[in-house]
Amino acid sequence: MGLEIVVDAKQLPLQVYGDSQLVVNQLLGVYEVKKPELLPYHNCAEKQMGRLGDVELEHLPRKDNKQADALAKLASTLSMTDKEARIPIFKSWVIPPIFSDDKDDMFQEEENHVMEVFEVEEEDWRQPLVGYLKYGKLPNDLRRRTDTRR
Numbered sequence: 001m002g003l004e005i006v007v008d009a010k011q012l013p014l015q016v017y018g019d020s021q022l023v024v025n026q027l028l029g030v031y032e033v034k035k036p037e038l039l040p041y042h043n044c045a046e047k048q049m050g051r052l053g054d055v056e057l058e059h060l061p062r063k064d065n066k067q068a069d070a071l072a073k074l075a076s077t078l079s080m081t082d083k084e085a086r087i088p089i090f091k092s093w094v095i096p097p098i099f100s101d102d103k104d105d106m107f108q109e110e111e112n113h114v115m116e117v118f119e120v121e122e123e124d125w126r127q128p129l130v131g132y133l134k135y136g137k138l139p140n141d142l143r144r145r146t147d148t149r150r
Contacts, residue, residue, distance in 0.1 A: 013054035019062040019069075027057055067133055073150070074129055 018024040025031045026042060027049070033042045049055045062069045128148045131137040138145045 013056070014052055015056045015058065016049075017058055017060040017065065019060060019065060021059045021061075024057055024059040070129060070133070070150075074125065074147075 018027075022031065026033050027045055033039055049057070128139045128144060131139075132148045138148055
């Protein structure tokens with residue numbers, strides 16, 4: 001999704017840092033993608049990088065990228081409810097390889113297997129973290145303030 005935003009904004013040249021050495025090496029062509037369920041994501045990333053042209057891809061261990069590490073830790077603390085939901089997925093909301101390239105059926109509903117569904121709260125869980133990292137602003141709630149500083 002980040003690559004799609006950059007393609008739309010036409011921000012060139014681009015340096016991409018990934019904390020997964022496997023994924024970075026797969027995108028560089030050093031390793032092949034063996035899991036078929038990951039191929040659509042790999043192909044989409046390759047396509048987006050090809051559209052940009054000047055892309056430098058580099059592995060950056062999570063320990064060396066404190067902001068990404070903080071986001072990953074925060075995301076791992078989220079829990080899902082036991083509710084089951086049926087969600088229509090449209091072309092503009094998911095990665096392109098799942099759908100045809102025909103513009104006429106861009107919003108044709110597809111049925112896919114949903115692995116995770118979560119309710120979006122009024123305040124996105126990332127807002128306090130981004131506010132702290134970008135502006136040094138901490139939440140008013142003492143517990144959230146401590147969690148954000150970690």
